[in-house]
Amino acid sequence: MNQRDVLDVLQVFCGADGRHGNTLGVVRDPRAFPDRASRQAFAAELGFSETVFVDDPERGVVDIYTPGLRLPFAGHPLVGAAWLLDLEVVNPPAGEVWVSQDGEFTWITARAEWAPPRTLRQYASAAEVDALEVPPAGERSEMGVPPDEVWGRLYAWAWEDEAAGRVRARAFPGRGDGIDEDEATGAAALLLTDRLGRALNITQGRGSQILTAPGPDGTIEIGGRVRLAAPVPAMR
Numbered sequence: 001m002n003q004r005d006v007l008d009v010l011q012v013f014c015g016a017d018g019r020h021g022n023t024l025g026v027v028r029d030p031r032a033f034p035d036r037a038s039r040q041a042f043a044a045e046l047g048f049s050e051t052v053f054v055d056d057p058e059r060g061v062v063d064i065y066t067p068g069l070r071l072p073f074a075g076h077p078l079v080g081a082a083w084l085l086d087l088e089v090v091n092p093p094a095g096e097v098w099v100s101q102d103g104e105f106t107w108i109t110a111r112a113e114w115a116p117p118r119t120l121r122q123y124a125s126a127a128e129v130d131a132l133e134v135p136p137a138g139e140r141s142e143m144g145v146p147p148d149e150v151w152g153r154l155y156a157w158a159w160e161d162e163a164a165g166r167v168r169a170r171a172f173p174g175r176g177d178g179i180d181e182d183e184a185t186g187a188a189a190l191l192l193t194d195r196l197g198r199a200l201n202i203t204q205g206r207g208s209q210i211l212t213a214p215g216p217d218g219t220i221e222i223g224g225r226v227r228l229a230a231p232v233p234a235m236r
Contacts, residue, residue: 006032007046008084012076013184013208013224020207022184023229024080025051030063036070043067049179052077060090060097068177073097073114075186075210075222079106083226100221107223108186109215112194115187116153118171120195123158126168132156134172134180155188160203167192169204184208186222193220 006029011021025046030053033039043051043065050071053063062081064071071077073094082090082099083106090097094114100107123129157169169192171182182188183205193200193212202210211223 006030009048009229010080010084010226011229012080012083012226013186013204013210014227015203015207015209015225017207018225018227020183020205021225021227022050022076022182022205022208023048024077026077026081026084027051027053028057028085030055039063039065040068040070044177047178049173049182050074050077052081054081054085056091057085057087060085060087060099062090062092064092066173066175066177067179068175071116073110073116073187075108075110075115075188075190076184076224078108078110079186079222079224080226082106082108102223104225105211105223106226107221109219109221110190111219112190115190118153118155118188118191120155120157120188120192123156126158126160129156129158129168129170132170132172155185155192157192157202165198165200167200167202169202171204181205184210184224186210186224190220190222193222194218 008026010024012024014021025048044067051065055061064074064077073092078090098109154172157167160166160168171185171188173179189202189210189212199213213221
């Protein structure tokens with residue numbers, strides 16, 4: 001099957017210059033992938049951080065996969081799918097997620113408890129975050145992670161400007177699925193915003209941008225820019 005026949009590839013949480021962002025595969029017609037096994041195999045073949053299958057474009061019912069597992073919630077797949085399909089609501093397994101558009105930004109509203117657990121580790125400076133190296137699976141010492149924490153799913157962050165809410169961050173999923181570092185991680189930004197209780201402007205990875213804002217009743221908004229990727233990246 002030719003991937004161009006079934007797949008849109010997006011960059012989600014792009015920087016102000018339109019560059020970077022996390023690569024997302026969106027399968028708008030998933031009839032060729034009728035079950036979890038076939039979807040998981042296709043997500044693994046693509047090798048993107050996440051691939052989303054749209055089961056009902058009108059109600060926004062979506063199914064999200066990393067190269068190795070299915071997720072009930074993930075930030076950049078929902079922002080990307082909502083932008084591509086011009087939806088007001090998306091429905092991943094975790095629950096109903098409302099969408100809004102604000103100029104160049106697409107926003108979703110979600111709850112912190114939907115996000116997979118992560119170690120949110122603060123560093124003293126953005127330079128320290130920039131200097132981190134991805135350790136082999138199972139190693140913690142290089143990241144300075146205490147023995148009772150797993151280095152996998154580490155979200156390393158530091159203030160660039162605390163008064164302005166500007167954060168420098170990097171994410172290391174540690175899943176052993178070929179994604180050593182995540183370019184932009186909406187779920188982790190959701191957890192960090194919930195912990196700090198304030199709006200954030202996060203620069204992650206090579207230059208991706210994620211905006212967040214606490215909302216009422218424990219909800220949090222996550223926003224970013226989305227663009228179509230061109231050309232479509234080759235499959236692994």
